Amino acid sequence: MMKKEPDRLYIDKKDRRLYDELKEKEDMFKGMKNKELFILAMIIGFDHGAKNELNTKDGYFLAKDLDENDWALFNAIAIWEHDTVNVLKETGDVYSVAEEYAHYGIKILHHWVVNTPYGSFPKEFESALLEKFGRVNQERGD
Amino acid sequence: MHLNILQEEKLMIIERIALKNYRQFRNVTIDLASSDYNRNFFVIVGESGAGKTNLLNAMMWCLYDDEPHLSKDSEQLSILNLGVVEESSNKDIHEVCVEIYFRTPDGTRIVFSRSKKFRLRIEDSGKPPEINSMAASKLKLIKERPGRDPEILEEPMYNVSGDVERLIPKEIREYFFFDGERIDRYFRETKKVKEPIYRLSRLDLLDKVKNHLDKTMTEFLRETRLAPEIEETRNEIEKRKKDIQNLEKLYEKIKEERAKAETKEEEYRGKLKSVDFIKHLVDERERLEEEIKDIDKSLKELESDKIKYILEIARIAYPLKAVEKTLELIKEKKEKKEIPPTIDSTFLKKLIEEEECICGRDLLKGTDEQKNIEKILDEISIISEIHEELMYTEFELNRLKKDLDAFNKRHGHINQKIIEMESKRDKNSRRLKDISDKLNQYEIEDIAEMEKEFMKYKKIKEDLIGRERMTSINLIKNKNELESLNKRLDEELRKQKRYQQLMIIKSFCEKGLEICNKTKEEIMIDIKNDIEAKTKEQFLKLIWRKETYGDVNIDDDYDIHVFHKMGYDSLGSVSAGEREALALSFMGAVHIVSGFDAPIVMDTPLARISGTPRGYIAENLPHYLEGKQIIFLLTDQEYTSDVKDRLAKRVAKEYTLQLSVHEKEVRVI
Numbered sequence A: 001m002m003k004k005e006p007d008r009l010y011i012d013k014k015d016r017r018l019y020d021e022l023k024e025k026e027d028m029f030k031g032m033k034n035k036e037l038f039i040l041a042m043i044i045g046f047d048h049g050a051k052n053e054l055n056t057k058d059g060y061f062l063a064k065d066l067d068e069n070d071w072a073l074f075n076a077i078a079i080w081e082h083d084t085v086n087v088l089k090e091t092g093d094v095y096s097v098a099e100e101y102a103h104y105g106i107k108i109l110h111h112w113v114v115n116t117p118y119g120s121f122p123k124e125f126e127s128a129l130l131e132k133f134g135r136v137n138q139e140r141g142d
Numbered sequence B: 001m002h003l004n005i006l007q008e009e010k011l012m013i014i015e016r017i018a019l020k021n022y023r024q025f026r027n028v029t030i031d032l033a034s035s036d037y038n039r040n041f042f043v044i045v046g047e048s049g050a051g052k053t054n055l056l057n058a059m060m061w062c063l064y065d066d067e068p069h070l071s072k073d074s075e076q077l078s079i080l081n082l083g084v085v086e087e088s089s090n091k092d093i094h095e096v097c098v099e100i101y102f103r104t105p106d107g108t109r110i111v112f113s114r115s116k117k118f119r120l121r122i123e124d125s126g127k128p129p130e131i132n133s134m135a136a137s138k139l140k141l142i143k144e145r146p147g148r149d150p151e152i153l154e155e156p157m158y159n160v161s162g163d164v165e166r167l168i169p170k171e172i173r174e175y176f177f178f179d180g181e182r183i184d185r186y187f188r189e190t191k192k193v194k195e196p197i198y199r200l201s202r203l204d205l206l207d208k209v210k211n212h213l214d215k216t217m218t219e220f221l222r223e224t225r226l227a228p229e230i231e232e233t234r235n236e237i238e239k240r241k242k243d244i245q246n247l248e249k250l251y252e253k254i255k256e257e258r259a260k261a262e263t264k265e266e267e268y269r270g271k272l273k274s275v276d277f278i279k280h281l282v283d284e285r286e287r288l289e290e291e292i293k294d295i296d297k298s299l300k301e302l303e304s305d306k307i308k309y310i311l312e313i314a315r316i317a318y319p320l321k322a323v324e325k326t327l328e329l330i331k332e333k334k335e336k337k338e339i340p341p342t343i344d345s346t347f348l349k350k351l352i353e354e355e356e357c358i359c360g361r362d363l364l365k366g367t368d369e370q371k372n373i374e375k376i377l378d379e380i381s382i383i384s385e386i387h388e389e390l391m392y393t394e395f396e397l398n399r400l401k402k403d404l405d406a407f408n409k410r411h412g413h414i415n416q417k418i419i420e421m422e423s424k425r426d427k428n429s430r431r432l433k434d435i436s437d438k439l440n441q442y443e444i445e446d447i448a449e450m451e452k453e454f455m456k457y458k459k460i461k462e463d464l465i466g467r468e469r470m471t472s473i474n475l476i477k478n479k480n481e482l483e484s485l486n487k488r489l490d491e492e493l494r495k496q497k498r499y500q501q502l503m504i505i506k507s508f509c510e511k512g513l514e515i516c517n518k519t520k521e522e523i524m525i526d527i528k529n530d531i532e533a534k535t536k537e538q539f540l541k542l543i544w545r546k547e548t549y550g551d552v553n554i555d556d557d558y559d560i561h562v563f564h565k566m567g568y569d570s571l572g573s574v575s576a577g578e579r580e581a582l583a584l585s586f587m588g589a590v591h592i593v594s595g596f597d598a599p600i601v602m603d604t605p606l607a608r609i610s611g612t613p614r615g616y617i618a619e620n621l622p623h624y625l626e627g628k629q630i631i632f633l634l635t636d637q638e639y640t641s642d643v644k645d646r647l648a649k650r651v652a653k654e655y656t657l658q659l660s661v662h663e664k665e666v667r668v669i
Helices: A013-025 A034-048 A068-082 A085-089 A091-114 A121-140 B052-064 B072-076 B082-086 B160-167 B170-175 B180-188 B190-200 B204-223 B228-273 B276-317 B320-335 B345-354 B368-405 B407-441 B444-494 B497-542 B576-594 B611-623 B641-650
Strands: A008-012 A057-062 B013-022 B025-031 B041-045 B093-103 B109-121 B130-133 B138-144 B151-154 B177-179 B549-554 B560-564 B600-603 B630-634 B651-659 B666-668
Touching: A008 A013, A008 A034, A008 A091, A013 A034, A013 A057, A013 A091, A013 B444, A034 A057, A034 A068, A034 A091, A034 B276, A068 A085, A068 A091, A068 B276, A068 B320, A068 B368, A085 A091, A085 B320, A085 B368, A091 A121, A121 B276, A121 B407, B013 B052, B025 B052, B025 B666, B041 B641, B052 B093, B052 B109, B052 B170, B052 B177, B052 B600, B052 B630, B109 B160, B138 B160, B170 B177, B170 B190, B170 B576, B177 B180, B177 B576, B180 B228, B180 B600, B190 B497, B190 B576, B204 B228, B204 B497, B228 B276, B228 B444, B276 B320, B276 B368, B276 B407, B320 B368, B345 B368, B368 B407, B407 B444, B444 B497, B497 B549, B497 B576, B497 B611, B549 B576, B560 B576, B576 B611, B611 B641, B641 B651
Parallel strands: B041 B630, B041 B651, B177 B600, B600 B630
Antiparallel strands: A008 A057, B013 B025, B013 B093, B093 B109, B109 B130, B109 B138, B138 B151, B549 B560, B651 B666
């Protein structure tokens, strides 16, 4: 596999508080690696179809922590965003897309968690996924 | 503490127990001193009903003013000896007194003496005498140091109970007064040792250091003039600290109340168990409760696995349209034979360099032909660079899609397992209710009353567990917020040079606090690990099925787990004898590691075991807690000639409890 540059992925400095609070407030995220929470924020941002540019960057995890599975998702989202596979040539572009979706998504996720009664978030998350899955199956004609 | 029976005695002993008018003990003194340091076992044998357990109760009454091991018959009777009552006249006053004489290694004698006076009202009508207590019992402490006058200390002027608590904390007295009939309590209540060990290890001194550092830091901050916004943060920090202090106090109070409720619950459980014809129901209830605990544990694990799985699937479900589009684009490229690239880019580069096409045409710079070749070269270069990446991406995305396809089935399977466990749990809960309803219907032997009390304390305990959990969550939340406030304060102070000294002091105090916390944690972990190691060592010596068990583990809450050599947790399936061995081992480990000084009294430790296991434990008991005085209260069925022979080399004195002909008095011979 190609060696990717730069060496880390960034969040917006103001978002760090949101990431930290999620890990403190919700048992589901306690002990979760930064990378995992970032990816969750990214896919939620993507699902909402919105992203924001970062204002002040703050390194959140190292690129070497990403595995093949993670790369595949990042690439898919970047390809969707740029509508061409050629985006994979520029690592920076792939990262930027991921970071911007995560920057939007973390606010959605944080808001969701703090507005859910303590202990109920896992069930809510599961219900949301099942609902989405139902829609996904319909679109695929399953 | 290293115990060596060949050295001079290093531990406290009970020299004597004196009982006056206490239940069936009218005037009895039991001498428990021995000049032979190698002989530190004392055996008191008696048939059922002779008074062994009341001897234990006497000691409890003396030290703690309660009698937790009373039989149902004894509960109905006054504590005053009935023989004395029979011989009395109207208005006679009699005193019940129990004294325990301890001797410390430095030769000091410490006597705890509890007494209570009763006045009798005897009428000629033939009605049973009224035995009226004249006042609450009084506890006295007599200290006799060698070469000095005895010191007599009495309540309420002196807190004698505090001295008792320091010697043998009430909360863990069953680790000094072992009741062979109630082994299971040891496994339900092992976490109670944590706090007393903490106090005995003087870890509370570290807390004092912490409090002092914290106070210093707070006062210094308070005395320094700060800018208004910084002052506001400081005030918020102080308020938050007070909230945390209050929550910690509340948490301790709830824990204390929970421990009391648990003790009462166990007390009534024991009372119910002692009624023969309902014992099977009480045993079944215990088994069901253990099963429910296991089911709850499994459910928690299943829910955790389910969440992990949901998160995995969400990664592909949420960006699915991006995944499908990517796969589509890659497929298109493959169909157009752009992947893998079929034209060698170096070949095209050469054509451009040499400005000549393969067909012989010129490819001059700036011409359309050359621009076309360059465009093809650009596209090929990109594809060449990312071709491998695309292949990996395609492979991984297809794999993720397969996982997604399997979601319904796997998710359904997990949910099915959860439903089955919940159903089993509900079934057990319903059966528990049936048992309780059945017990509530018994009108004889106060069974219904005992059952009501049992259920009452069980509910109180469960409510307190919930409150404990919520308070703990609140505490964590507040501590996190305090941390954020402290960070904010540091940032604000750092911005201004004039607060540099304040920052230095604050930093020093915080570092000191960190070290105290870390040290305390490390010491507690070391203690727990030591107890675990000693428990395992002792257990594997005491048991006879040495090939069956591989490990003993004690978790952070001091819950004990025994593992089969094949790796599974076996505590639920060990035999009565093995549970006995484990309880004895844990008890011994706690004594050795924590340095508890006081001797041990064991009431019917071998009652639940017979045959080879009994012989095995008796064989190994002489090596158990070598050097510590152990007083055995045994039935004649326990103290067989075989057991007697095995214990012989350590026994200093043997006594027999003999009930008098009229059954109102027990003599010790």
